[in-house]
Amino acid sequence: MILIIMGVSGSGKTTVGSSLSEKLGWTLHEGDDYHPKENIDKMASGVPLTDQDRTPWLLLLHDIIEREMSAGSHAILICSALKKLYRQLLLFGREALGGACQREAMEGVVFAFLSGSFQLIQARMVARKGHFMASNLLQSQFDTLEPPSLSENAVTVDISKSLPEIVAEIEAAISTRL
Template sequence: MILIVMGVSGAGKTLIGELLAERLGCGFIDGDTFHSAANKDKMAHGIPLTDDDRWPWLASIREAILEEENEGETAVFGCSSLKREYRDVLRGGVPPDGRVHFIYLKGSFAVLHERLGARSGHFFDPALLQSQLDTLEEPGEDEAITVGIEQTPEAIVDEVLARLKTIGAS
């Protein structure tokens, strides 16, 4: 099983991904580690990424997903996955089929902005939040489990695991 924790910057992808991986006894892979130096530099300078910037990044994450799938491993990835076509790439171009599950961490602008303002040591310029929200194509029920980020991290993970059981994924 592959889980991809998705959402805009500040939603908690890394924290929730790490907690999910811990509870599932598997690895967590942060999609940010696949960004090129040029992508990180753009974001650090408040320049939004384009689709052309994202395609090689998404292809690298897809390769890592394939490695995990080929080894029969369960793994949790963190990746913004802002557009449906990005999620299609991560799923390998197939419709949602139960092999790759997206967990959408949904939050209001106010909560996300507050979190980004409190974060330090990350390359993402908080000024880019609105551009990410403008790019975001929220996944439908056919594509992701949606969870509100106003809960505690532990409550979010509990909800995700319970919802995975209801769809026969855990």
């Protein structure tokens, strides 16, 4: 199984993904580590990424998903996956470009959407240190966000809960799909 932890910047993807990886013993892939320097520089300077900026990055993450699935591994991928198109690119790669892909979900891949209010996430972003994402980009992330549907094999988790509660909720959701 591949678990994709998704949500806007500041929703706790890395914290939740790290906790799940440690608890389950699954390989963790931090999507931000695969951004090209140009994307990081844009975000750090407060410029939102475009679909054109994100597409090569998402295709690279698709390759990681394919590699892990081919190996029969369980893995966690942390990726904002804000739009349905982005989730389609993660799942189906180039097949998703141009609207040719009609499938919603891929067997063995589950999205865990970390959902929270703008105010809660903004407060977290302002408090965190050392991350390249400028906090003034949060509104653009919310504007871009298309929450996943159940047909996308997604579970929505309220991030106002404690970390152990969030982790337990995701674990319960994926245990029924293993």
